Amino acid sequence: GAVVSQHPSRVICKSGTSVKIECRSLDFQATTMFWYRQFPKKSLMLMATSNEGSKATYEQGVEKDKFLINHASLTLSTLTVTSAHPEDSSFYICSARDPKGEWNYEQYFGPGTRLTVT
Amino acid sequence: LAKTTQPISMDSYEGQEVNITCSHNNIATNDYITWYQQFPSQGPRFIIQGYKTKVTNEVASLFIPADRKSSTLSLPRVSLSDTAVYYCLVGAKDSSYKLIFGSGTRLLVRP
Numbered sequence: 001g002a003v004v005s006q007h008p009s010r011v012i013c014k015s016g017t018s019v020k021i022e023c024r025s026l027d028f029q030a031t032t033m034f035w036y037r038q039f040p041k042k043s044l045m046l047m048a049t050s051n052e053g054s055k056a057t058y059e060q061g062v063e064k065d066k067f068l069i070n071h072a073s074l075t076l077s078t079l080t081v082t083s084a085h086p087e088d089s090s091f092y093i094c095s096a097r098d099p100k101g102e103w104n105y106e107q108y109f110g111p112g113t114r115l116t117v118t
Numbered sequence: 119l120a121k122t123t124q125p126i127s128m129d130s131y132e133g134q135e136v137n138i139t140c141s142h143n144n145i146a147t148n149d150y151i152t153w154y155q156q157f158p159s160q161g162p163r164f165i166i167q168g169y170k171t172k173v174t175n176e177v178a179s180l181f182i183p184a185d186r187k188s189s190t191l192s193l194p195r196v197s198l199s200d201t202a203v204y205y206c207l208v209g210a211k212d213s214s215y216k217l218i219f220g221s222g223t224r225l226l227v228r229p
Contacts (some may be wrong), residue, residue, distance in 0.1 A: 034217070044162070046216065112159060112160060
């Protein structure tokens, strides 16, 4: 149980275009999902908290107009990187919190999406 | 959220027991301690969680002293496949719970 998927696993896009990344909780309902970014050999950096049916809460320093987050259902959150630039190239990871699972509010992570902007 | 401090890296050999200690001096009464494992280009994977004393599962043990200002993740008889980054996190298990990752410990297991 507690499986989180991401799509796509890898994406290459041209500078100036937008890219959408999907995060799904497959076997539980997640009222809250989180988006992280990770650069090579660095730790995960929390970008934003996504709550179903409401606006996302962004961490300090994260541009909300550049990283659009939508959490339209209890099992799906999307991250859209708008007008991508090479410096946005990174590993994007989502997690979903299961409030009713064995570990009560524990977070389960997706496999990540490798974004490369050329 | 309580800040955590871990060694940046550790080396070990196959078959040895590895203990990774994490300091969390400002842990709050309601905070739990959770450890995650991350392989390159993968999302973190939950290993173990505890509040006090000792917790053991099929993968690891977690030792937490009475003052809870530190914790130790123990991996018995590591193998090459245990080479990964291990993160220690603390936080309350409520609706405000969100995971803020520190630098983690990069464990290298040698043959």
